[in-house]
Amino acid sequence: MDEIVTELAGSVLRVQLNRPTKRNAMTSAMYLALAATVETAAQDPQTRVVLWHGAGDSFCAGNDIEDFLKNPPGPGESPQAGLMKALLDFDKPLVAAVHGAAIGGGTTMLTHCDFVYAGESTTFQMPFINLAVVPEFGSSCSIPARIGHVRSAELILLGTPFDAKRAAELGLITRVVPDQDVLGLATETARKLAAKPAGAMQASKRLMKQPFRDQIGAAMKAENEEFSVQVRSDDAREALTAFVEKRKPDFTKTRAAQA
Incomplete structure (x- = not known):
């Protein structure tokens, strides 16, 4: 089964994270496939808009921790x-059409979207601190x-979960909609965008991003x-192992705590 599914309808490329039994948690292979999809879409004249969503009951639960333990990213080029x-x-x-869990990268990846429609059930969280690591995706x-x-x-420092209503209040998403309507509204917006002049659309987005891109x-x-x-710290090893073992981590015994 393909874990990244794409379909071009008109000028809209629909991209689905397709690992529903794992709440679309990202593996190294999925990062590579999604990056290739985005890079190809950028160069494809037939693709004017990308519509992004998740299969099953969630958008994306972040990194697949077991895969992550086997393939931790290095400081240079990595799938992430x-x-x-x-x-x-x-x-x-x-x-983006978001519902259910949007955790870790499932939240931070959305900061690169121009429109984010979130279903009422959506729970966002950036729990990096709880895993003894730092935020990602800028x-x-x-x-x-x-x-x-x-x-x-x-x-970020408390890793507090927040719902779609709070995300909208903070300006992190475009709008909260009923769960059953989220993909339909996102699709409607994507089609409206695809009908606009492509050159001016891309130039406008470049201009908006230019002051912040660097x-x-x-x-x-x-x-x-x-x-x-x-x-690669003792704290992270304890946090990630505790996650896999479904127990509360104990940071009092790590070298970082004793130093």
């Missing part, structure tokens, strides 16, 4: 870094820039370097 660059450089409209820059440091601290790119690089250090 490849997708980050592809999204940062993507100048065509990107529309979110340490883009989210404070959008909502300010104090409100970002609640989400900053977010630099944040991604710094995050990836810090992530590669932290993910």
